[in-house]
Amino acid sequence: MVSGSIAAIGAGLAVLGAGLGIGQLGGKAMEGIARQPEAASKIQTAMIIAAALIEGVALFGVVVALLGNG
Numbered sequence: 001m002v003s004g005s006i007a008a009i010g011a012g013l014a015v016l017g018a019g020l021g022i023g024q025l026g027g028k029a030m031e032g033i034a035r036q037p038e039a040a041s042k043i044q045t046a047m048i049i050a051a052a053l054i055e056g057v058a059l060f061g062v063v064v065a066l067l068g069n070g
Helices: 002-035 037-067
Strands: none
Touching: 002 037
């Protein structure tokens, strides 16, 4: 019972971290685009790649947390 709760907390923290990371990433990317509109396509490409990496790490954290349930 307790290990299931700990796994749920770990999965929740992984998702929370990913949400905060992607929020920071999006905010800074918009700030960069506002400062240099001509670089918007490069910034957007880098932002999408970084967001995918953040999501991958979050998914890995959720899987590890749920596998630790056993």
